[in-house]
Amino acid sequence: MRKRVAVIGGGIAGLAAAARLRDLMPGDTEIIVYEQGGALGGKLRTGELAGLTVERGAESFLMSGPDGDESAALAMVKRLGLAESLVHPAPVPAALAFGGRLASVPAGTLVGVPGDLSKLGDVAHLDAERDHDEGRPLLAAGADVAVGELVRQRYGAEVVDRLLDPLLGGVYAGRADRLSLEVTIPQLAASARVEHTLREAVRAAQRQRAPRVPGRPVFGALDGGMGRLVGAAAAASGARISLGLPVRELARTPHGWRLLLGPVPAPQTDDVDAVVLAVPSKPMSRLLSEVAPDAAEPVGALDYASVALIGLALPPGTPLPDLSGFLVPPSEGTLVKAATFFTRKWAHLGGSGAPVIVRASLGRAGEQERLQLDDAVLIETARRELGELIGGELPPPAASWVQRWGGGLPQYAPGHLERVTAARAALPPGLALAGAALDGVGIPACIASGERAAEVVSKSLEVSQ
Structure with missing residues (x-):
């Protein structure tokens, strides 16, 4: 039957x-x-802005799985016959925006949790003495904690506020002090059940990560x-x-x-x-x-966070920092939590005379009321805050849109x-x-x-x- x-x-x-x-x-x-x-x-949800294809939701996907395979x-994508349409972001770095400046994201972190403390520069300061060996693993077998709780205890508040929160917020729109370590950084959760210090747990997790396949980019999207x-x-x-x-x-x-x-x-x-x-x-x-x-x-x-995406089409030639975008720590107090310089990140969309597309993400977990503004106010807020964060006022957009994702991101x-x-x-x-x-x-x-x-x-x- x-x-x-x-x-x-x-x-x-x-x-x-x-x-x-x-x-x-x-x-x-x-x-x-x-x-x-x-x-x-x-x-x-794929949208259009000033004649260009601009995503109103997820813009790309990881090319490799946790085991290193596809x-x-x-x-x-391959099974559906779309492999020839794969495109990849340009090799342009991202930054953190805080204190009126843009700072490079420190190298060698595991989703914002450093293993090599010498690479933090002046982005965040920590007291290395806090991360001492207490003669037992950081986590008991089967235990789970908020990732921010563990990092705050071992590295201090500044690493959480300036690194972990913006990086996790870019993915989950949530706060590190409320997000599960086992869900957000499973490799670190596993090594923390063996290692006695956070620094060694991060390094162990990094060693155990599957090696990148030569020639395979990290992220992909579809033309x-x-x-x-x-x-x-x-x-x-x-x-x-x-x-x-x-x-x-x-x-x-x-x-x-x-x-x-x-x-x-x-x-x-x-x-x-x-x-x-x-x-x-x-x-x-x-x-x-x-x-x-x-x-x-x-x-x-399960709870959810609400966010809004703002698409801005700026005049051709609008100057922007030489970045793919930036993340903003919650401590900055802005409604903007992240920005993507879309036509720079996705070079196949740009070209001489093309508009400059900036996509901003607004709102974090617990900030739903801050998004209860009409579209015109959200667009102007995003334009103003983006200018302040990059150190130069942005011109009015020639075209724009607002995409609201009410209750869009799970908070694990x-x-x-x-x-x-x-x-x-x-x-x-x-x-x-x-x-x-x-x-x-x-x-x-x-x-x-x-x-x-x-x-x-x-x-x-x-x-x-």
């Missing part, structure tokens, strides 16, 4: 699950992707935008795509699952054999509440991985979970999460036959 599988959530994790299901399941399997919004892709994103990956994944899945139809409830049936769809006044139902849930934590928890309550509680504990508190493990252990057969709410931000993490969920569902259907 032909099987039917529902994927709830049309972000890249859900689309990766659907594409992988197409590979694993019999050819006549019906796959349905339900996305309550009006478009697929989630946080992958990342899940690169593997998918024409990341939206091409979304479209290609949807096409490869062969799924029926349902947009604008929310899934409100999930229930067990004798032979599978029943989805309650659509608005309350006009409900619809759909019966399927298996389900992949690839939505943010709150809707995921709500859909699990009746069918897997022991999974719903740990999933629903210590113990997150343990909660996710407990949630998955409490799931009934035929139901799998995927996405950034569980397995990490970043395109490769979301793709890998979706593909694993597809494999779980496929195996459960094989067993049930």
Whole structure:
């Protein structure tokens, strides 16, 4: 009998699950992707500014995975026939903006945690005596702490404030004192369970990192935008795509699952054999509440940060520092937390006479109220703060846009991985979970999460036959 599988959530994790299901399941399997919004892709959204392609969400992906092999994103790009469209950022450094100046990011850190203290320069000062050997590993077996707590204890506040917070904030829009070490820097968590000082733990983690593959850049993107990956994944899945139809409830049936769809006044139902849930934590928890309550509680504990992206098209020739962009420590008090000099970083977009594109990221965890301004005020705030941070006023933009991501970035508190493990252990057969709410931000993490969920569902259907 032909099987039917529902994927709830049309972000890249859900689309990766659907594409992988197409590979694993019999050819006549019906796959349905339900996305309550009006478009697929989630946080992958390609936009246009002054005639140039400028991402309104994630702009690139890591080319290598933690083991040194191809990342899940690169593997998918190749599998979907998009490898010839790969582009890579120009070899231009980034900086930290603080105290009215731009300072080079110190070399040799592990996501902002230094192992070679001599390379910090005047970016941050620390008391090396704090990081003394107490005769035991920094972390007990299986323990997790906030990454900022560990670094603050061993290196002091300035390293956290000037290095760790801006670097982690650029990825998670969160504060180091609230983010899990095991999620954000897993290599350091592992070595901290062996080493007795933070400096040695960082060095051990750096030694154990998989070597870079010669000739493989660190980051990649697609000429024409990341939206091409979304479209290609949807096409490869062969799924029926349902947009604008929310899934409100999930229930067990004798032979599978029943989805309650659509608005309350006009409900619809759909019966399927298996389900992949690839939505943010709150809707995921709500859909699990009746069918897997022991999974719903740990999933629903996750908080999110809101951010806004501002795209500015400045006149051709607008002078900018010779950088790809910069990060801003929260201690500076600005709404801008990061900026990318887009047409410099992505050289294939620029050229003589082309506008200068700057993309700014605004807002951190706990700052939602600071983003409650209209678009014109946010754009002017970004322009003014960017000028102050680089030491020269920027001209008014010829074109601009604002992309708001309300509740867009997960904030992984210590113990997150343990909660996710407990949630998955409490799931009934035929139901799998995927996405950034569980397995990490970043395109490769979301793709890998979706593909694993597809494999779980496929195996459960094989067993049930």
